[in-house]
Amino acid sequence: MAFSSALVLTDLNDYIAPSQACIKPVEVEKSEDQGPTEIKVDLEGDYYEISKDGGESKLEKASITLNDCLACSGCVTSAESVLITMQSQEELYGILNTNRLAIEHNDPSQHRTIVISISPQSRASLAAKYNMEPLQVHKRLVYFFKHHLGAHHVFDTSFSRDLSLVESAREFVDRFRRYMANGGEKLEAALQQQDAEKQQEAEDGKRRPRARRRAAAKNEDGDGSATQQDMPMLASACPGWVCYAEKTHGAVIPHITAAKSPQQMMGTLVKDYLASKTNTSPSAIYHVSVMPCYDKKLEASRPDFFLEQFNTREVDCVLTTGEIEKMFMEQNVQFDRLPEAEIDDMFNKTVTNAEMQMAFGTAGSSSGGYLEYILRTAARELFNIHDVPTDPATAPNNARVIVKTGKNADVREYFLQGDDGRILLRFATAFGFRNIQNIVRKVKSGKCSYHYVEVMACPGGCVNGGGQIPNPNSEEVLSAKDWVSRVESVYQTVPGVAPEENEVLKSIYDEWIGDPSSERAHKLLRTQYHAVTQSLANPLATKW
């Protein structure tokens, strides 16, 4: 997993670590033995092979791009320095400079519209460090990017996250219906029967001894659940998880939701909707997103998010919260002394009324609130249940959703109870490597009884991403764990507003996309995943 071990926080080492083998061994075609060969290097540094008859043939340079290293970091090119130089604040400074020159020389062709999208988790991290509220941080960031640096728009990915949530929920409802139609109904009935029996046992005070199942029973769950791919549905917003799944567990890929992540939804909004609205070519827009981790850089550079037609990426550059802080230093800016600017760009989730302005987010975990939103929507659409709390984990006494914490704080189970007491939906969160292991193992062996799992690579959720601002306190004052809790609570101070109530988004959606089940909607709002196949043709890659 392309996650540098240098980013691991003390006491919290549950990150997916760099792997040990390169997934792209150089393929050397074995040709007939033509005896010794001669290699020549010309002045430009190109290599030529000189064959016996004196003819030269240019040798292809073996190259490994950032894209190849999507899920692998076992070698030199995975060094942090490469990641950082390819998407860094240096790049942004470069674009800003080109803009300045373009204006000076009156050359509009060199000018690019600069758009900055800020994630609420990065905002919370800065807010916790500088002891401010998220709204204050946002306003200062608007000042920093627009007025100090010269960017044109500053957006909040909480806005585009609503798109991601709606699309994920829509996909879930479709999958669930398909699943029920293809044998799921029987399965659910059987599981509910089991639940009822367990309940009965518990009441009777009896405990049937657990018989160890034989190996033959492994595939004999009697339901063929190993073959159906609709359930469980797994979250896709975390590129760390997606890259790991693509590389190591290709079998679970059909379970990952096709809906794009908030970052990429914003990319589509900017390079498709905004571009056409402002009559700008997508390649004349430079889109920077501020994210809590380094894996978002890899996500932005996926070929699936490259618009070939315009030769541009949906998100051009990802900067981590830590890199933004470095920018403050490089620009000699004292963040807490910055004035606050107005948030007037369209893709933000704030409301201004006569008295004050408020920032809004989404209910649920700091990783986006996927589980909570999909649960509510599914309950409504599938079972006509309307009283699911927006955040069941904080409403412990409600009878509608039972929340159980699993083996550790990063695993939680959510059970939707029907009026008759039957469990209708089983959801779970799984953050961190060890919990991902367990979910993947269950899915692969067909023993996963969940319908949706919010899988995230970082223990503690996105507020604990590898690119967030590290604990500025010494361990005695505030431990690393407590620092993460603090960032999480700052994150939660932003009240949640359901995507359905995001009027701006609704009107944009109607205007821009129209029919959610159309091919155009799928093309703009969904993506694909590709299992990485290891070609073991290279004898040098043999392990023994």
Place this chain on the structure above:
Amino acid sequence: MPRLELVAELEGHQDRVWQAIWHPTKTILATCSGDKTVRLWAPASHSDMSSWQCIHTLDGGHKRTIRSVAWSPSGNEMATASFDATTGIWEHDMRENDWECVATLEGHENEIKSVAWSSSGQLLATCSRDKSVWIWEVESDNDFECLSVLQEHSQDVKMVAWHPHQEILASASYDDTIKIWREDDDDWYCSDTLQGHTSTVWALDFDASGDQIVSASDDQTLRIWKMYKPNNAQGIPTPSNDPTYRTVCTLSGYHGRCIYSVSWSKVNNHIASASGDNTIRVFTQTAGGDEPAWEAVATIKDAHGVHDINNVTWFPTQQHGDWLATAGDDGVARIWRLVQDD
């Protein structure tokens, strides 16, 4: 002077034998081999201990060498660690007197070097060339949940061993260190790093109390480490309020090559070591306290001929407390007895 006497030779494997591990309570030996099988051996009759037969062969569970095998404390289950990056869990069916592979744990990226079952039977640990140590919890119906993936070693981890009564794990690595792992509220962490060896640490073992560890290294020495609790009388600092380990004795000059395996008898407190110099040595303690002294009392040269000796293990109970099992690259497992000549 005591000496080691050959009791039996167990032949049958088609490739090198990596480990020879005793059943926790019965007189049964499990051997795992490069031929991808595990064999269980028992004496042909109660009266004649020199003739052993293979009573079971566990086959078909792995695609590559089985590097390590571990019995559960009850003796009804076994875990096999393989170079194919999976750990097999086998269960003994008493009715059919057969062993069956009931689960395969995946997750490691490459060769698994060692597997160990905790004394409670609740936890399993595996370690691998991918530098990580995994801790699994045994659930009912043959499900194993991954509790933690510990990635603090900087190189290949060669061996893991559990404390004899507590859920504390020790791991030995190519990075020349031993790490001690503890659990704090569902999170496993490294509570101590034992430095001192100047090369790969191949093996380690706890003493019967769990307060001491013996380690075997490529630097041709054995080290005895003693645990010091916080606020100990000797004034040894314990950072982060966890017990720490210090070397109290180094046994050097006894082996001329890498020491691959070491075993601390839980019955008679002897230490046995096996080395690439083809000898097995037995040590007894001659002085205790904070500066213990150990003396080499028995040696067998060329125990497996010209072949490396991969593993040495003492019999775990009083019944045959003077027995040692060894496994070698010659494909043979041998049982030896420490005879006290008086």
